[in-house]
Structure formats: C-alpha cells, structure tokens
Amino acid sequence: MRTRRHPLRALSVTLIVLWSIVPIYWAAKTSLQTESAARARPAQYVPLQPTIANFRSLLDGQSDVSRGIRRSMVNIVIECGAATAVTVALAALAAYAFARFEFRGRNLVFYAVLATMAFPPYTTLIPLYRIMSSLGLVNTYTGIVLVYVSGFLPLATWVLHNYFVSIPHSIEEAGLIDGAGRLQVFWHLVLPLALPGVISTALITFLFAWAQFLFPLVLSTDLSTQPLTVLIAALQGRHVVPTTLMSAAGILAIAVPAVIALVFNRYIVNGLLAGSTK
Amino acid sequence: MPRANGVERGGEVEVGRSLRPTSAPRPRGRRFDALPYVLIAPVSIFIIGLALVPAAFTIIESFFTVDELNPPVRFNGLGNFVALLRNEAVVSSAGNTALYVLIGVGLSTVLGMAIAVALQHPFRGRGLIIAVLILPWALPGVVEGILWSGIFEPNAGLINNLIATLHLGAGNGVLLGQDRLLTVALIELVQVWQMTPLTTLLIFAALQLIPGELYEAAQIDGASRWRSFLSITLPMARPGIAVAMVQALIATLNIFDQPYVLNGAASTGASVTMQTYFISFQNLNFGEGYALSLVIALVTVALSLLVVRFVYRKVEL
Numbered sequence: 385m386r387t388r389r390h391p392l393r394a395l396s397v398t399l400i401v402l403w404s405i406v407p408i409y410w411a412a413k414t415s416l417q418t419e420s421a422a423r424a425r426p427a428q429y430v431p432l433q434p435t436i437a438n439f440r441s442l443l444d445g446q447s448d449v450s451r452g453i454r455r456s457m458v459n460i461v462i463e464c465g466a467a468t469a470v471t472v473a474l475a476a477l478a479a480y481a482f483a484r485f486e487f488r489g490r491n492l493v494f495y496a497v498l499a500t501m502a503f504p505p506y507t508t509l510i511p512l513y514r515i516m517s518s519l520g521l522v523n524t525y526t527g528i529v530l531v532y533v534s535g536f537l538p539l540a541t542w543v544l545h546n547y548f549v550s551i552p553h554s555i556e557e558a559g560l561i562d563g564a565g566r567l568q569v570f571w572h573l574v575l576p577l578a579l580p581g582v583i584s585t586a587l588i589t590f591l592f593a594w595a596q597f598l599f600p601l602v603l604s605t606d607l608s609t610q611p612l613t614v615l616i617a618a619l620q621g622r623h624v625v626p627t628t629l630m631s632a633a634g635i636l637a638i639a640v641p642a643v644i645a646l647v648f649n650r651y652i653v654n655g656l657l658a659g660s661t662k
Numbered sequence: 663m664p665r666a667n668g669v670e671r672g673g674e675v676e677v678g679r680s681l682r683p684t685s686a687p688r689p690r691g692r693r694f695d696a697l698p699y700v701l702i703a704p705v706s707i708f709i710i711g712l713a714l715v716p717a718a719f720t721i722i723e724s725f726f727t728v729d730e731l732n733p734p735v736r737f738n739g740l741g742n743f744v745a746l747l748r749n750e751a752v753v754s755s756a757g758n759t760a761l762y763v764l765i766g767v768g769l770s771t772v773l774g775m776a777i778a779v780a781l782q783h784p785f786r787g788r789g790l791i792i793a794v795l796i797l798p799w800a801l802p803g804v805v806e807g808i809l810w811s812g813i814f815e816p817n818a819g820l821i822n823n824l825i826a827t828l829h830l831g832a833g834n835g836v837l838l839g840q841d842r843l844l845t846v847a848l849i850e851l852v853q854v855w856q857m858t859p860l861t862t863l864l865i866f867a868a869l870q871l872i873p874g875e876l877y878e879a880a881q882i883d884g885a886s887r888w889r890s891f892l893s894i895t896l897p898m899a900r901p902g903i904a905v906a907m908v909q910a911l912i913a914t915l916n917i918f919d920q921p922y923v924l925n926g927a928a929s930t931g932a933s934v935t936m937q938t939y940f941i942s943f944q945n946l947n948f949g950e951g952y953a954l955s956l957v958i959a960l961v962t963v964a965l966s967l968l969v970v971r972f973v974y975r976k977v978e979l
Binding site (some may be wrong): 392393396397400401403404405406407408410414421422424426427429474475477478480481483485487488490493496497500502503504505506507508509510511512513514515517530531533534535537538541548565567591594595596597598601602613614615617620626630631633634637638641642644645646649650652653656659 | 695696697699701702704705706708709711712713714715716717719723776777782785787789791793794795796797798800801802803804805806807808809810811812813815817818820823826827855859860863864867898899908912915916918919922923926935938939942943948951952955956958959962963966
C-alpha cells in the first residue's frame, strides 16, 4: 500500500465539508437573525446578535403561518411514519417469499415488481391522482400513504431480498428440524439476522417519504394533510413571509432527515449501495 | 452477522431453494403450497393497482381527450402530442430541461468522481467525512431550494455578498429569473448539490474493489499518478459511473422541486415536468398531461439505455 502523505488531502477534505454544509449554515445563520440584520449590507457572515425569536414564533406563535407549520409538521411525521411501517412490513414478507420459496410465477412477479423501479418518477402522477380522486382519498392520510407505499415497495423489496439471500439456509433448516413453523422461523430466526437490512430499508424509505413534494402537492390541497414540504413551498411562493422566518422553517424541515443521515449514515450508505448496484 | 455491503452481492437473483429441509420427508405428489402466495399478495396488489394499472392509463389516455371540465373522454389520435409541439411553454421548457440534463449529469459525474478519488484510500476521519457528505442527499429537494434561495438572494444572499466583500463586482449581478442560462445553471447547481453524494458513493464503492497491487505494479513500472488514474482508476470505476449517470439523468430529466420553488412558473427556468403539472392540474387538460408524461418517460428510458450501452463495462479482474 502507498503510505505517501497526500499534501492535497487537507484541502480536498475542507472543500468537501464546505460544499456539503455551507448552504445549511447560511440558512441556519439567517434563521437566528432579525430581518434587518439578515438584510444588512455588507452581510454579517455570522449572526452578531443571535436570536431564537423566529423559532419561537413558529413553534409557539398564534399566527396562521405558525399554526400551519405546526400542523404540517404533524402531518409529515404521520405520513412518513405510516408509509415506512407499511412499506417495510409488506416488503419483508414478499422479499422473504422471493428469496426462499419455490413457486409458480415467482420470477415473473419478482421481475414485474422490480421493473416498476425503472418507471420515471412522475409517469403515474396523473393516473394516481385520478384514482385517489375517484376513491375520495384526496386530502386524506390514507391516499398519500397508499401512493408512497406503492412507490417505495419495489426498492424495499429488492434491498430486503438481497439481505435474505445472504443468510445461510442452514439456520432455517435447523429451526424447521426443531419443529418451528415456517413463519416462526422467519420471525424468530431470519428477521433478527436481517435486522441491519430492515433498519437500512426503513431509514431510506423514511427519508424518501420525507422528501416527497409533487405527489403530496397534488394529493393534498389543504392543511388537513399537507406535509411540511408542501406548506413551506406555498409560503415561499407568496413572498410575504420574511426570509428569516422562511429560513427557520427550512431548518425545521431538514432537522429530522439531517439527524437521521448523520447518526445512521452507515446503515444508509450500506442500504443505498445494496439497492443501487446492479 | 450478514454484512450489509451489497457491492459484491448486487445483481443476480439467486434461485432460492425451497424452505423445506432436504432431509425431512416430503409429501408425495406436488401439494399446493399457498404460503408464498399469501406473502407476496399485498405487494402484488399494490404494484398492480398503483403502478402497473396507472402506467397503462398514462399510455392509453395519452391518445384521448381527457378534460374534467369538458367530458366525455374522446379518442384524439396524436392530437395531444401535436398540441404539445405547438405549446410554446412546453417547447421552451424542453430546452431548459436539456440544459438541466447536460449541466447536471456532467457536473455531478465530474464532482462525484473527484470526491470519490479524494476518499479512495483510507485515512483518519474518512467515515466522518462520508457522513457529512451524504447530508445533502438526505434532505428534501424543495427545502434545499429554500436553503439555496438564501444563497442566491440578490441583496442579502451569500454569493452576491462574497462578490462585494472580495471586491469582484457590485454584488448584485447573480440573480435568478433574468438570464435563462444563468437561471438554469444556478437552479441545477442546487440539484447537483443533492445528487452528488449518491454519485460519489456509487463511484467510491467501485473504487474500493480495485486491488492495491495494481497501483503498486504501476508505480514499479514508473507510471505517473495521472497515468495510473487513466489506466486503472477510470476503467475500474466505469460500472459505478454508469449507474451514477443513469441516476443523475433520471433526476435531471424529471426536475421539478428546485425550479418550482426557486423560480416559480417563469419561463427562464421551467422544466417539462413543471409543464405536466401546469397542464394537468391548473388547466385540467389531463389528456395533454398524459401525453407529456409519456414523452418524458420514454425519453428517460431511451437515454438511460444509451448511457448503459456506452458507459457501462463489466470489470473483470
């Protein structure tokens, strides 16, 4: 192995870190300023008199904007949580069947499920809206969760399938010889071994759900179900909310995915590579 | 513990053996086993009902007039597609989208390659850098648009203030919505920020499979580092680059969140997916929206296959 020190390493690492965090830093800085301080020229590159007034206003204020933000935070947590739970549960069952059972039509169904991953993302936007509309599921949590689950199932099934395939058959065979049922074997022996894969799949699904915008924009037209992403874009479009308050809302909207990405990055990196490598 | 390393385990679908232990007595004859069908039923129902059927809808109804305000649904032949060609907003958005694709795929691939090479060999703190690196990938595109609007803001934004502070100019010249090329480039920069982590990871994973001896041998043969990069790193990275380029291609061709939140409906930055949205959900002309969705989907698939055809090479050691 080469042991030569790289003189450029410090520089390249600094650039990578700056590139990744400067946009987040700038919004965080703005969110801690008053509007006049944020608009000062020349700019304050650090908040000279930081204030949490913007966050207090959003989390505790009684204006329409603050109430809307709080409601849409509840909505996004419910939608992402439900979509993740349903996706992982259903994908785990199917992935196990595809990985371990021989049955007629297995390859056909498996490839059909995977093939839908090749659909460009918005191919089914209009028909899904019309289906949900005809079922009366526009502006309901159910409608949004159904659409999310249908979109995330193929990748989740694929990633979990790869984990199940990597588990040695001998473990299940031992369980069966000991008299356990096939579902007991799955629940008590296979699933715990595949736990890293299940966690990866759940985290990636949750992040995908949190990032959704165009589908919920179409499927939720009022505050009863609008996730934070949709509401923030609507506020930005109206040009009446001060930039400092918008920045604070943006920081609130990235807080959960940012913490997940930083804390669980190993699971996410592994899951992404398991899912994307063809 | 199964290590979640996926890289060497990608591709082929293993033909799994039946779960029955081979030593256990098998029932005579082929008894029908319902369990696997029960296990795959929910996923199958979702995929048929909410993916395959809707996709068929898009294909079929592209050829029909579907207007909620003007029923019933009537056959329209190629009428929807002809209307798209005559729609100036669609044509101009197609031009913008082509620019998004060129800038986005090019820039994210080059940047991802550069970062992956910088991280190729282990060093203290590399794991931490990778954790920070994937941050932009994990955040919602629409909120990233909000974050970056603070960077691009003509008066209070970071870019214009840096230009003023460093005395490079008056510091109000970089703004969205005036010049088309500048607007598209700035918006695409936001998407590149989001896409590059995945590009980097995919190329990085390919580079991790390169045996160190290859570089040692090259060094002994007197090859320069640039020579080793061209003859070893680049060819070995090709599978990763191909997958990354396909991902970037799909994301840029279907860009919506960033231009929508940064530049609204303005023609300087509108994308074809934004036109699909406006045509379908503001003008309620679903037939034409279907037709545009179908065109975008077909172009996406065709270009993806092209990238795979020309960039992907199986690596054999």
